Amino acid sequence: MKINFTPGPSQLYVTTELHAxxxxxxxxxxISHRSKEFEKFYEEAVNGLKELxxxxxxxxxxxxxxxxxxxERSIQSLVASESLHFVNGAFxxxxxxxxxxxxxxxxxxxxxxxxxxxxVPVPQSNPELIxxxxxETSTGVSWPIDFVNSFREKYPDxxxxxxxxxxxxxxxxxxxxxxxxxxxxxxxxxxxxGLGVWIxxxxxxxxxxxxxxxxxxxxxxxxxxSLISMTTKNxxxxxxxxxxxxxxxxxxxxxxxxxxxxxxxETDYKAALLYQALxxxxxxxxxxxxxxxxxxxxxxxxxxxxxxxxxxxxxxFGLYPGDGYGKAKTTQLRFANFPTHSKEQYELLxxxxxxxxx
Amino acid sequence: MKINFTPGPSQLYVTTELHAxxxxxxxxxxISHRSKEFEKFYEEAVNGLKELxxxxxxxxxxxxxxxxxxxERSIQSLVASESLHFVNGAFxxxxxxxxxxxxxxxxxxxxxxxxxxxxVPVPQSNPELIxxxxxETSTGVSWPIDFVNSFREKYPDxxxxxxxxxxxxxxxxxxxxxxxxxxxxxxxxxxxxGLGVWIxxxxxxxxxxxxxxxxxxxxxxxxxxSLISMTTKNxxxxxxxxxxxxxxxxxxxxxxxxxxxxxxxETDYKAALLYQALxxxxxxxxxxxxxxxxxxxxxxxxxxxxxxxxxxxxxxFGLYPGDGYGKAKTTQLRFANFPTHSKEQYELLxxxxxxxxx
Numbered sequence: 001m002k003i004n005f006t007p008g009p010s011q012l013y014v015t016t017e018l019h020a021x022x023x024x025x026x027x028x029x030x031i032s033h034r035s036k037e038f039e040k041f042y043e044e045a046v047n048g049l050k051e052l053x054x055x056x057x058x059x060x061x062x063x064x065x066x067x068x069x070x071x072e073r074s075i076q077s078l079v080a081s082e083s084l085h086f087v088n089g090a091f092x093x094x095x096x097x098x099x100x101x102x103x104x105x106x107x108x109x110x111x112x113x114x115x116x117x118x119x120v121p122v123p124q125s126n127p128e129l130i131x132x133x134x135x136e137t138s139t140g141v142s143w144p145i146d147f148v149n150s151f152r153e154k155y156p157d158x159x160x161x162x163x164x165x166x167x168x169x170x171x172x173x174x175x176x177x178x179x180x181x182x183x184x185x186x187x188x189x190x191x192x193x194g195l196g197v198w199i200x201x202x203x204x205x206x207x208x209x210x211x212x213x214x215x216x217x218x219x220x221x222x223x224x225x226s227l228i229s230m231t232t233k234n235x236x237x238x239x240x241x242x243x244x245x246x247x248x249x250x251x252x253x254x255x256x257x258x259x260x261x262x263x264x265x266e267t268d269y270k271a272a273l274l275y276q277a278l279x280x281x282x283x284x285x286x287x288x289x290x291x292x293x294x295x296x297x298x299x300x301x302x303x304x305x306x307x308x309x310x311x312x313x314x315x316x317f318g319l320y321p322g323d324g325y326g327k328a329k330t331t332q333l334r335f336a337n338f339p340t341h342s343k344e345q346y347e348l349l350x351x352x353x354x355x356x357x358x
Numbered sequence: 359m360k361i362n363f364t365p366g367p368s369q370l371y372v373t374t375e376l377h378a379x380x381x382x383x384x385x386x387x388x389i390s391h392r393s394k395e396f397e398k399f400y401e402e403a404v405n406g407l408k409e410l411x412x413x414x415x416x417x418x419x420x421x422x423x424x425x426x427x428x429x430e431r432s433i434q435s436l437v438a439s440e441s442l443h444f445v446n447g448a449f450x451x452x453x454x455x456x457x458x459x460x461x462x463x464x465x466x467x468x469x470x471x472x473x474x475x476x477x478v479p480v481p482q483s484n485p486e487l488i489x490x491x492x493x494e495t496s497t498g499v500s501w502p503i504d505f506v507n508s509f510r511e512k513y514p515d516x517x518x519x520x521x522x523x524x525x526x527x528x529x530x531x532x533x534x535x536x537x538x539x540x541x542x543x544x545x546x547x548x549x550x551x552g553l554g555v556w557i558x559x560x561x562x563x564x565x566x567x568x569x570x571x572x573x574x575x576x577x578x579x580x581x582x583x584s585l586i587s588m589t590t591k592n593x594x595x596x597x598x599x600x601x602x603x604x605x606x607x608x609x610x611x612x613x614x615x616x617x618x619x620x621x622x623x624e625t626d627y628k629a630a631l632l633y634q635a636l637x638x639x640x641x642x643x644x645x646x647x648x649x650x651x652x653x654x655x656x657x658x659x660x661x662x663x664x665x666x667x668x669x670x671x672x673x674x675f676g677l678y679p680g681d682g683y684g685k686a687k688t689t690q691l692r693f694a695n696f697p698t699h700s701k702e703q704y705e706l707l708x709x710x711x712x713x714x715x716x
Contacts, residue, residue: 002385009388009600017382024375027360029550030367032680065423065552068596072578103575186597192387194423194552194599220430220459238426239544241552241599242367322390 003345006322007137007166007298007336013190014340019250020192020243029243038242039234041249046231048252052260053168055199056175062227063240064196067165067184069222071098073198074129074180077208077224078159080216081105084127089113089136090326095163096131106131113139116293117147122154128207129159135167137187138325140300140334141293142167149177159204167297169255169339170267179203185248188297189255190340195244200224255339263339270337270346271296277350283310283358287332299335300324306358307331313356319349361703364680365495365524365656365694371548372698377608378550378601387601396600397592399607404589406610410618411526413557414533420585421598422554425523425542427580429456431556432487432538435566435582436517437462438574442485447471447494448684453521454489464489471497474651475505480512486565487517493525495545496683498644498658498692499651500525507535517562525655527613527697528625537561543606546655547613548698553602558582613697621697628695628704629654635708641668641716645690657693658682664716665689671714677707 004011023029031037046061055061064070075083075098085096087110099106109122113136130151135142151160159179164171168183175181180200186193208224218224221237230237255263275294278286283306288294301321303310307330314321324332335349362369381387389395404419413419422428433441433456443454445468457464467480471494488509493500509518517537522529526541533539538558544551566582576582579595588595613621633652636644641664646652659679661668665688672679682690693707 004385004388006388006390009390009597012382012388016387020378020382024370024378027362029374030362030364030370030544030548032364032367033551065427065599066596068579069423072580098578101575101578101581184597186388190388192599192601193391193597194602217459217461220456221426222430223459238424239367239542239551241423241550241602243550244552244599 002318002320003341004320005335005341005349006320007334008184008187009193010187010336010338011190011340012192013251013254015254016190016192016247016251019247023243023246028246031242033236033239033242041246042234045245045249045252046234048249048256049197049199052252052256053173059175059199059201060205060228060231062198062200062231063236063245064198064222065194065241067163067182067196070182070196070198071095071163072102073219073222073224074161074182075099075102075104077211077218078161078180078204079104079128080211080214082107082125082127083129083131084109084123084125084158085131086117086133087111088115088117088139088141089133090138091136091163091165092131092133095133114141114288116141116143116290127155127158129161130155132160132162134162134164134171135295135297137166137298140288140295140298142295142297144292145171145173149174152177159207166336167295169260170264170297172264175201185244187336188338189248189251190338191247191251192244194241195248197248198227266343267296267337267339270341270343271299273346273350274299274335274337277353281353281356283356284333284353297337299337301333301335302331303333304331307333310353310356314349314352317348317352319352360676360678361699362678363693363699363707364678365692366542366545367551368545368694368696369548369698370550371609371612373612374548374550374605374609377605381601381604386604389600391594391597391600399604400592403603403607403610404592406607406614407555407557410610410613411531417533417557417559418563418586418589420556420558420589421594421603422556422580423552423599425521425540425554428540428554428556429453429521430460431577431580431582432519432540433457433460433462435569435576436519436538436562437486438569438572439463440465440483440485441487441489442467442481442483442516443489444475444491445469446473446475446497446499447491448496449494449521449523450489450491453491472499472646474499474501474648485513485516487519488513490518490520492520492522492529493653493655495524495656498646498653498656500653500655502650503529503531507532510535517565524694525653527618528622528655530622533559543602545694546696547606547609548696549605549609550602552599553606555606556585624701625654625695625697628699628701629657631704631708632657632693632695635711639711639714641714642691642711655695657695659691659693660689661691662689664714665691668711668714672707672710675706675710677710
């Protein structure tokens with residue numbers, strides 16, 4: 001069996017294929033997105049996510065085609081001019097660039113890859129939205145929840161937007177401290193790619209309405225007002241990825257059954273195991289030095305010239321790490337630590353890594 | 359067996375489920391969209407469509423999440439100010455409204471539902487894009503190819519955009535007379551929803567580049583320049599609906615095997631059969647009176663007060679028509695005539711319809 005550790009699209013969740021087979025068997029991919037049957041599992045997906053993440057009243061869940069789309073839609077619907085971006089890698093940078101491409105005037109605070117923002121000065125400005133990439137999939141840097149929570153007080157008027165693409169369902173966010181949160185399903189949820197999940201509160205809706213009332217275009221079918229007006233009917237503006245929403249409903253249900261607490265504990269256990277193995281390894285080491293900002297869900301190893309040897313040593317066990325990102329493609333390896341990756345697989349991975357000598 | 363005649367999402371193509379099973383078996387839903395394996399079936403999908411539709415050199419194929427998205431992207435990337443829309447139903451109207459929502463100044467020529475545009479005066483203007491909805495899914499009106507082809511001469515500078523959402527793969531377009539063509543896969547292709555296919559030529563690319571050079575925002579990750587730069591590498595800007603692209607490659611291959619000529623002939627045969635049955639029926643009649651503009655792929659029946667009786671009479675045979683659209687929900691029925699619907703199914707449908715007495 002091949003175990004895929006690429007951080008997205010990653011290994012499917014253990015139940016995904018079974019749910020997909022059932023979907024085809026019962027005709028889900030050809031039902032109308034305006035039918036009661038569709039509305040039923042749409043609602044199941046939304047309510048499941050609200051239960052799993054303990055999302056309070058006043059928040060809404062809508063669906064897009066990807067998290068990349070949510071970078072665009074969140075700027076389009078929530079920012080007239082200025083967003084403030086914390087950039088520490090490829091994906092946080094792309095969010096920033098999205099705002100530029102849409103003709104806004106974003107500003108950024110940037111640090112080198114692998115670093116955090118502790119002690120880094122923040123510009124004196126009045127941004128409409130603060131863009132926080134909770135988990136930089138490219139480098140394996142993740143922020144302590146305290147850091148995420150620190151913005152509300154500093155910027156009481158701004159919308160706090162959290163991109164948690166490659167960390168959810170692991171992190172436990174405080175929904176009093178953030179206004180919008182999003183992710184895509186092909187990472188932690190172990191589902192086929194092609195669906196983004198966007199969670200927004202009333203403050204976001206009011207902001208989009210405010211832009212609209214000023215005559216600013218907030219987009220068309222996937223503007224926030226359009227998405228909200230349809231989600232309250234358990235529908236989408238367009239014909240969506242019906243199968244994707246069905247599978248999300250089912251796997252979210254499985255996560256609830258398993259228990260989010262157990263998922264978090266297992267994630268911590270597996271991450272500790274791998275970081276320990278990397279600390280001890282003579283062919284690899286953790287790329288992120290500061291333990292406070294090490295991701296629990298995307299673990300990046302500095303592997304340098306040993307990269308091919310490590311890949312070759314792991315393959316006989318069916319273990320397939322992800323390449324490093326961008327310019328680190330051949331000098332780093334990335335390991336997704338998602339709910340689908342079992343403790344046994346991580347133990348095998350760490351034992352196998354430990355046995356590799358230079 | 360249940361045979362679904364709703365015009366999208368409709369009955370899956372006969373081979374779709376098998377391809378999906380193979381996809382899960384071989385790990386397609388969890389491969390990286392930056393892998394060689396992905397590029398291979400991306401290219402297979404693109405080349406398959408070029409062969410099937412006989413698309414000439416100088417045209418490119420890109421993917422979005424839906425045809426609804428292409429309404430937005432085509433306006434965003436190809437129109438600075440004025441698009442001209444031919445509106446004769448709900449979907450052509452939505453394309454027009456998309457341009458309004460994006461802050462453009464679209465104009466429209468509008469006729470009542472069920473009618474065509476023969477003899478209708480066209481405004482004297484200089485639109486950047488002409489939006490033609492080839493097949494109005496809401497009413498079953500479809501345009502003769504000659505009508506589509508008549509615009510090039512009248513508007514030599516404009517981009518001729520054809521929405522063929524619910525008619526492809528049936529119609530045979532002349533790519534010398536149009537600049538961009540699009541559809542979504544959950545209709546004629548019988549695939550799970552969540553993928554739009556957008557075909558564009560060099561004129562479209564030049565137009566988008568021209569807007570960009572003037573400082574006009576053409577969007578972000580799914581701007582036409584961004585999509586084109588990635589499709590030439592057989593990739594997408596974002597993590598796309600990987601499974602959807604794989605299935606499209608496979609079903610397009612099946613269509614090529616079967617032969618587009620055979621598909622067109624069978625479509626004509628089945629459409630003739632149903633229109634004939636409706637002409638003879640004492641409980642239903644064709645909604646579109648003018649035979650020249652009757653759709654071959656979405657056949658709409660005026661059923662009035664007999665609607666529930668017809669539905670009840672067809673159900674024992676496993677035949678499920680689609681509801682009428684919008685305000686015609688209870689007074690019309692719609693029948694998709696796609697490649698997945700067999701001659702035998704259509705013969706059964708027509709016989710069953712013929713037996714219903716008021």
